[in-house]
Each structure stands twice: as structure tokens, then as C-alpha cells.
Amino acid sequence: MSLMMKDPGGRIDVAFDWGAAYLDGQAITLSSWTVEPTEAGGVVVDSHAFDAVRTSARLSGGREGVSYRATNRVTLTDGQADERSITVKVEQR
Numbered sequence: 001m002s003l004m005m006k007d008p009g010g011r012i013d014v015a016f017d018w019g020a021a022y023l024d025g026q027a028i029t030l031s032s033w034t035v036e037p038t039e040a041g042g043v044v045v046d047s048h049a050f051d052a053v054r055t056s057a058r059l060s061g062g063r064e065g066v067s068y069r070a071t072n073r074v075t076l077t078d079g080q081a082d083e084r085s086i087t088v089k090v091e092q093r
Contacts, residue, residue, distance in 0.1 A: 002086045007093040011046065011060040016072055016084050019053030027052040030075040035059070035068050035088075043068040043088055050074070062090035 006012050018028060031050035035043045041063050048057040055072050062068060068090070073083040 004086060004088050005093065006043070006059065006062055006088050006090050008062050008064050008090050010093070011058055012088070013056060013058050014070060014086055014088075015054060015056040017054050018074060018082075021082075022053070022076060026076040026078060026080070028055065028074045029077055031055045032073050033057045033070060034073075035070050037066075037068065039063070042066070043070070043090065045070070059088060062088065064090055064092055066090050 004012060028050050033045045033048050035045060043059050043062040046058040046060050059070060068088045069085050070088055071083050071085040075081050
């Protein structure tokens with residue numbers, strides 16, 4: 001799991017390239033993002049997108065001093081599902 005630093009007032013883009021993990025011609029058919037913990041003033045997913053092998057999300061908000069886990073869950077053309085996460089630590093920058 002990777003770590004990104006984020007300012008409470010800033011927005012950051014995060015992305016995963018799933019292509020290297022699924023070289024057998026699989027493609028992403030569904031992608032969703034969640035952030036934990038869920039709390040008032042916490043990090044939220046403003047928007048997200050995906051194509052056949054890459055997913056991305058724009059994250060905003062967050063309380064200073066709190067670490068959040070943003071998780072991307074994908075479903076592939078053959079029905080397999082997988083997920084990856086990134087830790088987002090919020091600090092005044």
C-alpha cells in the first residue's frame with residue numbers, strides 16, 4: 001500500500017494501472033472507490049473514472065492529522081474482482 005500526503009484544503013488525484021497485473025487480455029468493466037474512515041469533514045471522492053486498464057479518483061477534504069484509506073475495487077471482463085488501496089495522510093502543507 002502506498003502513502004500520499006494531502007493538505008486539508010487541497011485536492012489530489014490518485015490512480016492505479018491494473019494492466020501489468022492482468023496481461024491475459026482482461027479489461028476493467030466496473031470500478032468503485034471508498035474512503036475509510038467515513039466521518040464529517042473527512043476525505044471524500046469528488047469524481048472517478050476508468051478505462052480498460054487504469055482507474056483514477058479525485059480526493060478532497062480531510063481532517064489534519066488523520067490517515068485515510070482510499071480503496072479502488074474493480075471487476076474484470078471475466079467476472080474476477082480485485083482491489084487496491086492507498087493511504088492518504090492529511091497534514092497542513
